[in-house]
Amino acid sequence: MSRQIIINSEYRERRAALLNNNSLEDLFFERDTYQKIAGNVYRGRVQDVLPGMQAAFVDIGISRNAFIHLNDLYPILNNEQKKKLSKKELNVKHVLQPGQWLMVQVVKEPMGSKGAKVTCKISIPGRFFVYIPSDNKIGISRRINDDGERGRLKSIGQDLKSGSEGLIIRTNARDESYTKLQNDYNFLSGTWKRIRNDFFQKNDIDILYQEEDLLKNLIRDYLDENIDRVVVDDKKDYQRLIDLTSVFAPDLKNRIALYQRNVPILAAYNIEKEIESLLQRKVWLKSGGYLVIDQTEALVSIDINTGKFTGKKNLQDTIVKTNKEAVAEIARQIKLRDIGGIIIIDFIDMNNQSDQQSVTDLLANELAKDRTKTSILGFTKLGLLEMTRKKVREGFGSLMQKDCPVCGGTGKVLSESTVAMKVIRKIDEITSRKKYPAVSLELHPEVAAVLIGAGGEKLQELEDKFGIDIFISGNAELKYEDMIIEKGTKEDLQPEILDLDAGDRIKVKIEDQHASNEEAGIARIDGYIIIVNGAGNMVDNEVEIIIDDMHRTYARAHLA
Helix, strand or coil: CCEEEEEEEECCEEEEEEEECCEEEEEEEEECCCCCCCCCEEEEEEEEEEHHHCEEEEECCCCCCEEEEHHHHHHHCCHHHHHHHHCCCCCHHHCCCCCCEEEEEEEECCECCECCEEECCCCEECCCEEEECCCCCEEECCCCCCHHHHHHHHHHHHHHCCCCCEEEECHHHCCCCHHHHHHHHHHHHHHHHHHHHHHHHCCCCEEEECCCCHHHHHHHHCCCCCCCEEEECCHHHHHHHHHHHHHHCHHHHHHEEECCCCCCHHHHCCHHHHHHHCCCCEEECCCCCEEEEEECCCEEEEEEECCCCCCCCCHHHHHHHHHHHHHHHHHHHHHHCCCCEEEEEECCCCCCHHHHHHHHHHHHHHHCCCCCCEEEEEECCCCCEEEEECCCCCCHHHHHCCCCCCCCCCCCCCCHHHHHHHHHHHHHHHHHHCCCCEEEEEECHHHHHHHHCCCCHHHHHHHHHHCCEEEEEECCCCCCCCEEEEEECHHHHCCCCCCCCCCCEEEEECCEEECCEEEEEEEEECCEEEEEECCCCCCCCEEEEEEEEECCCEEEEEEC
16 A cells, blocks of 8 residues: 655745645645634633533634633533533523633634634644643554554553543554654643743733644644655655654655756645536546535535446345445545534445445444544435534645636526516616617627517517617626626717728627527627627637618627
């Protein structure tokens, strides 16, 4: 098995990819326009206490106040308050008051309209331990499955820690010496003492501890014996990685390499295409089946389809094979896209309950590789699988994309015929208030084409209906729903007619297919519309046409 970390360092951005046998397993971003605050520790001040929600808002010095729940105040409760909390008899107003100072750590980034979620349960990650000053327990990574090694590490942890502090022993600690583990513990406990001292010495809102940058996190959390190479394309970052490795894992320093080819590093490792695919709704499976991933405000839905896969035996066999193939890709996509919250998976219906269980077990095994906590709740009566994944920050899509300014994030816009009806109603509204001799309309070309009609007959009908002159021009820079309307006299509003006559030959570019006549194409000269019969399948082509007749705002023509 080959495992590599590939790092692309660019102006204002770093991107890193974890590859497993050349397949993208995880993705990391660092960008100067995105301030990551999860893991940071702050000296904050309570702003509002909300007894009805058993929570409070805390000012930590960022744009929106952070949110803290009563359960996350446990480390600052006295013994009596802890007893009441266990009996659900404690109210947050008996613990917090506006103006009170708190040491809090961000556990969830601000998302959308919601502020950050914070806790008083501080934890500081190191290479071998996570130091928890308020929890008198020792936890061991589930990836360390050797009972003898687990016992050794627990014994070392008990020996190192003192008082009520706790430790989580990380996977990297496996087979490490007592001295190395002690050095990591001393560094973390010293960091905690500095944080605590700063909290009492400062007299305003401030940051007490900041989570490390991408390079240090990669070396601290991911570089181990299982990583064959770390490749970076920037000389300064290469040197920094060498320096960091000398501190955290000196025996692995020879695995750091500088990329020096002309081809961009992420393109060379075929990662750029994978990143682009993470923004698509549809994800193809090797068999020909596919997933459709849709995100809503409340949850993420994942739908599995057989697609082109027809199988070799029977329908049920095809369904089960597609579902099992989908499982590995679902776990991978959830991790790469950093999808969190409620996730609903619509597997292809399986009649056999044992098949459902085998798919569930397979999904559990795949999700066990994910560092972020996941929970499978099982199949509902409707045959949908429910699961949750801890949400710490905005997902990949939210970082890379924003809602479409045209559709507002719905993925849909009004059809040209719907917009055309809105325009007609607007003309009706205008003419009902005051009788104008003429109106001029500047519209998206496809909307303009619907209003004019395949041969101009629709525009004539409009003029007859309202008893006014109507001038229509197309503007491709307008959105579908935009309309620019002017009111006045025919003389003021009438555009200049092109200097063309019936029978003239000219060359034009066919820009669109006619919205209501697929056989016709639309060409435009300075907003003046030319309906070209027979050019519906020639979009983006330059063709020679012969003018049939000229009208105030459009002309009709045919191919030469």
